[in-house]
Amino acid sequence: MKQTVEQSGANRGPGRFVPYDPAVLLVALTGGIGSGKSTVAALLEARGAVVVDADAVARDVVEPGKPAFERIVERFGTGVLAADGTLDRPALGRVVFGDEAARKDLEGITHPAINEEFVRRIAGSPADGIVVCDIPLLVESQQAAARNYGDVIVVEAPLEVRLDRLESRGVPRDDARARMKAQATDEERRAVATFVIDNGGTLAELERQVDEVWAALREKAAKQ
Ligand code: ATP
DSSP: OOOSSOOOSTTOSOOOOOOOOTTSEEEEEEESTTSSHHHHHHHHHHTTOEEEEHHHHHHHTTSTTSHHHHHHHHHHOGGGBOTTSSBOHHHHHHHHTTOHHHHHHHHHHHHHHHHHHHHHHHHTSOTTOEEEEEOTTTTTOHHHHTSOOSEEEEEEOOHHHHHHHHHHTTOOHHHHHHHHHTSOOHHHHHTTOSEEEEOSSOHHHHHHHHHHHHHHHHHHHHHO
């Protein structure tokens, strides 16, 4: 029988992440688009996890008035701003696309700001807390992978199931396929997983697996 929740010793060891309270159990949550990451994050949050959403952090640090926002405008000009004065992300994306130096400059601004914000949010969690960082591009991003997560939860679902779920959320199947092609494969994500959650079934089946993962994380946190 296929084991749906796995635990292995993979992905341990020191990382380069800025210090935070060592009593905090730091867990990464990842998966391809439409796999069910947000659903799993919400279920873990309901059980007591502190959830940090990487996409929200990335948006937050470039809000008007934030230091990274000011530096982006200094470097790339007001052409990367929308009419309402916020960052026009597609416009910025076009500026750095294919321009290695520009991309490096942008990352030099955003990466430290994102790391600082992560640390700030983690530091704000209870000392014995379990912090789950929802990071869609954990495997694709060297910056994200460099943090020393004690555990990595990977959410998986069969391709057709993901396409169906995304379509019912308004994402055309071809768009979804194109975005999946640009992402890591299930195998690549599995290589860094300490838990694999199979979200090919019902929500009740998903909850049962989340309960198992949560129990294992609680046990680990209690021993830290
Ligand atoms: P994205 O990468 O696009 O942010 P995601 O990986 O966070 O997606 P979710 O948003 O959690 O995935 O799930 C995709 C869609 O599938 C949502 O509409 C969600 O409600 C639905 N869904 C998730 N799991 C199940 C399930 N087990 N049964 C039925 N629907 C589900």
